[in-house]
Each structure stands twice: as C-alpha cells, then as structure tokens.
Amino acid sequence: xxxxxxxxGVRKRFGRLEVLKGINLEVQLGQVMCILGPSGSGKTTFIRxxxxxxxxxxxxxxxxxxLVGYRQVADKLHELPDREVAxxxxxxxxxxxxxxxxxxxxxxxxxxxxxxxxxxxxxxxAVSEGKRLLDSxxxxxxxxxxxSRLSGGQQQRVAxxxxxxxxxxxxxxxxxxxxxxxxxxxxxxxxxxxxANEGMTMVVxxxxxxxxxxxxxxxxxxxxxxxxxxxxxxxxxVNPQHERTRSFLSKVL
Amino acid sequence: xxxxxxxxxxxxxxxxxxxxxxxxxxxAAVVIAFLGYAVAVSMATxxxxxxxxxxxxxxxxxxxxxxxxxxxxxxxxxxxxIVGGVxxxxxxxxxxxxxAGASWLYIWFFRGTxxxxxxxxxxxxxAVYPHFAIGIPLGPEVGHVSVAFITGFVAGMFAxxxxxxxxxxxxxxxxxxxxxxxxxxxxxxxxxxxLLTMRRIVLPQAMRVIIPPTGNETIGMLKTTSLVSVIAVTxxxxxxxxxYAANYEIIPLLVVASLWxxxxxxxLSIGQYYLERHYARSARGQQAGAIxxxxxxxxxxxxxxx
Numbered sequence: 001x002x003x004x005x006x007x008x009g010v011r012k013r014f015g016r017l018e019v020l021k022g023i024n025l026e027v028q029l030g031q032v033m034c035i036l037g038p039s040g041s042g043k044t045t046f047i048r049x050x051x052x053x054x055x056x057x058x059x060x061x062x063x064x065x066x067l068v069g070y071r072q073v074a075d076k077l078h079e080l081p082d083r084e085v086a087x088x089x090x091x092x093x094x095x096x097x098x099x100x101x102x103x104x105x106x107x108x109x110x111x112x113x114x115x116x117x118x119x120x121x122x123x124x125x126a127v128s129e130g131k132r133l134l135d136s137x138x139x140x141x142x143x144x145x146x147x148s149r150l151s152g153g154q155q156q157r158v159a160x161x162x163x164x165x166x167x168x169x170x171x172x173x174x175x176x177x178x179x180x181x182x183x184x185x186x187x188x189x190x191x192x193x194x195x196a197n198e199g200m201t202m203v204v205x206x207x208x209x210x211x212x213x214x215x216x217x218x219x220x221x222x223x224x225x226x227x228x229x230x231x232x233x234x235x236x237x238v239n240p241q242h243e244r245t246r247s248f249l250s251k252v253l
Numbered sequence: 254x255x256x257x258x259x260x261x262x263x264x265x266x267x268x269x270x271x272x273x274x275x276x277x278x279x280x281a282a283v284v285i286a287f288l289g290y291a292v293a294v295s296m297a298t299x300x301x302x303x304x305x306x307x308x309x310x311x312x313x314x315x316x317x318x319x320x321x322x323x324x325x326x327x328x329x330x331x332x333x334x335i336v337g338g339v340x341x342x343x344x345x346x347x348x349x350x351x352x353a354g355a356s357w358l359y360i361w362f363f364r365g366t367x368x369x370x371x372x373x374x375x376x377x378x379x380a381v382y383p384h385f386a387i388g389i390p391l392g393p394e395v396g397h398v399s400v401a402f403i404t405g406f407v408a409g410m411f412a413x414x415x416x417x418x419x420x421x422x423x424x425x426x427x428x429x430x431x432x433x434x435x436x437x438x439x440x441x442x443x444x445x446x447x448l449l450t451m452r453r454i455v456l457p458q459a460m461r462v463i464i465p466p467t468g469n470e471t472i473g474m475l476k477t478t479s480l481v482s483v484i485a486v487t488x489x490x491x492x493x494x495x496x497y498a499a500n501y502e503i504i505p506l507l508v509v510a511s512l513w514x515x516x517x518x519x520x521l522s523i524g525q526y527y528l529e530r531h532y533a534r535s536a537r538g539q540q541a542g543a544i545x546x547x548x549x550x551x552x553x554x555x556x557x558x559x
Contacts, residue, residue, distance in 0.1 A: 051442055053438055053441065053442065082446060082447060083446060086441070086444045086445065086446045087444060088444075089441060089442055089443070089444040090443070090444030092442070093442070094439075094442035096435060096438070096439060096442075098435050100433075100435035100436060100438065100439035101439070102436060102439070102440075102454055102458075103436070103458055104457050104458050113443070113453065114440075114443035114444060114445060117445065117449060117453060118443065118444045118445055118449070159439075162443070163442075163443070166443060166444065
C-alpha cells in the first residue's frame with residue numbers, strides 16, 4: 001500500500017532562511033495527522049508544500065504515489081506545467097486559517113465555483129451537491145449569504161464544504177480554528193471530526209490539543225524546521241519523550 | 254427603586270439636547286449665496302452672453318453631429334483603453350520578466366509623451382508608413398493593407414485609446430494588488446489555473462477599486478477628445494469652431510459646447526454611481542435597497558438636513 005502523503009528529507013528555504021530542514025513523514029490512507037509546534041516551526045510551510053503552494057528546495061514529496069510539482073524521467077526531475085499542477089490540486093482540498101472565501105460570491109456560489117469551472121460539472125448537479133454539502137456542515141439556511149454576513153465559524157464551515165465539493169482524496173487544514181472566537185471553535189472542530197469519522201485522510205496543523213488527542217492517528221511535534229517527535233497522539237501529547245515537546249506542551253496546556 | 258438612597262435624576266425618554274450652533278456655516282452660506290446671485294445677475298443682464306444665440310445653436314445639426322462624434326470617440330477610446338489596460342496590467346504582473354518588461358516599456362512610452370503629440374503623429378502616420386505590410390522584418394512580405402483606413406477619427410481613436418491604456422493599466426494593477434493574496438491561494442488550491450483565477454476571482458473583486466478612477470478617466474476622456482479638433486475631426490468643439498469661424502459668435506458657441514460637456518458629464522457621473530453601488534454589494538453584504546441613492550446623498554449635506 002502506498003502512503004497518501006510521503007515526505008523524504010523535504011527542505012524549503014525562503015531566501016537565506018531555511019524553514020524546513022529535512023522532513024520525513026508518512027500519512028496512510030484514512031489517517032488523520034495533527035502537526036503541532038510553536039509559530040515559526042515550519043508546520044504551515046510544510047502543509048503548503050503538499051499541494052505545491054510552496055515549491056520545495058530539496059528532498060521528495062509524494063501524494064498518493066505521485067511526486068508533487070515534478071515528474072521524474074529517468075533520474076531527472078522535470079517541473080510540471082501550470083495546468084498539470086492545477087489538475088493535481090483538484091485532488092487535494094485545503095482549508096485556510098483566514099477562510100479565504102471568495103468575497104463577491106454567496107456561500108453556495110463559493111462551493112460550486114470550482115466544480116463548475118474546473119471539473120465542468122453541470123450547474124444543476126453542482127448546485128444540488130453544493131446544497132447537500134452546506135447542509136452537512138449545518139448551513140442549510142445560509143446558501144445565499146455573502147461571506148461578510150457570516151460569522152468566522154460559519155465562513156470556515158463554508159470553506160470546508162467548498163474544498164469537499166471537489167471530492168478530494170486528501171484534506172489539508174492550516175490552523176483552521178486559530179482565527180476564530182473561542183465559542184465558534186467547537187462547530188468547526190465538529191465538522192472536521194465528522195469528516196475524519198467518514199474516513200477522510202487529513203493533515204491538520206492545529207493548536208487544539210483535545211482534537212489532536214481525540215481524532216488524530218498521528219501527532220507530530222515540529223520545531224525549528226525539523227520533526228522533534230511523532231507517533232500516537234496519546235503518547236506524544238501525554239507522555240512526550242523530548243524536552244522541547246514537554247516545554248511547548250506545558251506552555252499551551 | 255434607587256440604590257444608596259440617591260434619587261435617580263435620569264429621565265427615561267430620548268435625549269433632546271440643544272444642538273451646537275454653527276455661525277461660521279451661516280456666514281459662509283451668506284457669502285456664497287451673494288456670490289451666486291451676483292454671477293447669475295451678471296449672466297442674465299450682460300447682453301454679450303447672447304443667450305438667444307445659445308438657444309438657437311444648442312440643437313443645431315452640426316453641433317449634434319459633433320456631439321455624437323465626441324461620444325463615439327470617448328466610447329471607442331475608453332474601450333481600447335480598458336481592454337488594453339487590463340492586458341497590460343496582467344502582463345505587468347506576469348512571472349515572465351520579458352512580458353512584464355514589455356508592459357513597463359509601453360507604459361513608459363505612452364505616459365511619457367504628450368497625448369496631443371500622439372494625436373498629430375497618428376494623423377501623419379501615412380507619411381511614415383505609406384503602407385502596412387505583414388511579413389518578416391527585412392524579409393519577404395506576406396501581404397499589405399493601405400493606410401487609407403486611418404481617417405482623422407481613427408487616428409484620434411488610436412491615439413487616445415493607446416494613451417489611455419497606459420493610464421488604465423496602472424488603475425487595474427492597483428485594483429489587482431488590492432485583492433488579498435489569500436483569494437488567489439484559495440482558487441489555486443481548488444485547481445483553478447492562473448488565468449481562470451484572474452478572470453473569475455481576482456478581477457471581479459478588483460472592480461471595487463477600479464471603477465471609481467475609471468469613471469474619472471471616462472469623464473476626463475470626454476473632454477480630452479476635444480484635442481482631436483487639431484486634426485480637423487468634427488467633434489463637439491470643432492463643430493462650434495466651424496460655426497463661430499463663420500459668424501464670430503465665439504462666446505455663445507463655447508457656452509453651447511460647455512453645456513453639452515456638462516450634461517454628458519452629469520449623466521456619466523450618475524452611471525458611475527450605480528456601477529459603484531453594484532460592485533459594492535457583496536463587500537457591504539447587504540441588499541441594494543439599504544444603500545442610499547445619489548439624490549439621497551445630496552440631501553445629506555449638513556445645511557439641507559435639519
């Protein structure tokens with residue numbers, strides 16, 4: 001069985017600053033991986049590399065057995081053209097910290113935009129599928145609202161529905177609850193929990209220890225561009241082996 | 254019930270306070286009213302304004318033909334300007350340095366030379382290129398077209414449109430930059446290509462920033478078209494010049510032209526208002542009815558509100 005996400009020695013530089021210094025990770029089909037760590041540890045950069053929003057400088061990164069952003073011919077790597085990169089991204093959903101809903105479109109229009117324009121799904125089919133997805137995240141009364149009229153929690157749930165509308169085989173979450181008021185965090189985590197229970201493969205950058213412990217199959221602690229430790233969340237988060245993990249957890253708990 | 258024995262002195266009804274007096278506003282209003290009255294009296298009583306001649310020529314066929322030419326020139330030059338401006342702006346933001354550089358060079362050239370010079374240049378283009386040939390430079394010729402199609406109107410349209418494209422590109426670029434980077438990333442993460450993202454996600458949201466200065470440019474263009482009178486295109490201004498060259502009624506005919514420019518500008522301003530309101534709807538996140546119409550805004554002026 002090939003891993004859904006496999007990283008080997010992934011390195012990323014911004015100018016002279018090396019933010020990923022050789023990441024080795026593996027996520028199997030149906031697993032939920034939660035990445036924790038202080039800000040600036042490289043965790044957000046890492047998941048942005050998975051759908052090629054950032055180009056890696058070294059190592060190899062595979063999604064479902066295919067190299068991300070490159071094609072290997074013999075022992076040479078060829079950059080993929082724009083169109084190919086875009087096509088591969090349709091299989092990977094992403095949810096952002098700041099929601100990034102399209103401001104000039106209603107909730108439903110946000111959800112059906114990519115299926116209609118990219119996958120060329122018939123508009124009627126996309127609409128009924130979009131409504132079903134919005135219903136599933138508890139927004140059946142918000143189809144025609146513009147994002148500016150929705151709370152942060154509602155916006156993030158629309159964003160989740162928008163990503164799911166492309167039927168991705170992998171979902172990436174970049175601190176999905178960090179920009180939310182505390183009382184709205186629960187509704188977004190509930191939607192994610194349901195998704196995990198349905199068997200979606202997920203990589204989640206988060207500060208929500210409870211979610212990581214309860215839903216996660218693997219917890220990864222990153223600091224300063226390297227993975228400090230990873231494993232069963234109930235081990236890593238409850239009984240960390242590393243001093244840096246321990247001091248981080250003592251600060252956030 | 255009161256706490257601590259103190260009787261509350263706060264009445265339950267709405268506050269009806271004596272408003273702050275603004276003697277300065279009243280003084281200014283008196284001065285402005287007097288000046289307005291003086292100008293009106295002067296224009297009404299000074300016979301040399303020749304209001305009857307103004308009325309006579311206001312709907313004169315030559316004038317109306319000129320007005321139509323001015324409107325056509327404004328519309329076609331702005332169309333070239335907007336399409337060209339969007340292309341130049343997208344090119345300028347391209348990752349390909351040659352494409353971005355070409356856009357920069359275009360803007361540098363067309364903003365760097367006076368539009369009047371460009372108009373005269375296009376009028377004399379046939380002196381530089383007696384015929385346009387399509388082929389390999391310094392190589393064989395594939396075909397050619399005559400430059401006879403470059404009439405005064407076409408010369409003016411090209412000059413004004415190409416010049417406008419340079420200015421519009423900066424407006425469009427500012428609009429594109431104003432759209433949050435997260436919008437592009439979200440679109441890309443859904444598998445949208447660069448061009449689709451630009452067309453469906455970025456440009457519609459850039460409109461809110463692009464529309465007001467574009468309305469400004471259109472109004473400016475309406476009056477800049479009067480420059481084509483130097484190459485004898487019969488626009489609104491040249492039409493009046495033809496008439497006053499014959500009858501020497503210079504001032505009344507310039508009043509005719511000015512009135513028409515004012516009328517068209519007013520109509521364009523109203524159109525701009527509604528366009529802005531249309532593109533503001535999602536940003537404000539409310540129904541159109543909740544936004545005031547332009548005349549309601551007018552009655553909001555402090556002196557009129559009571």
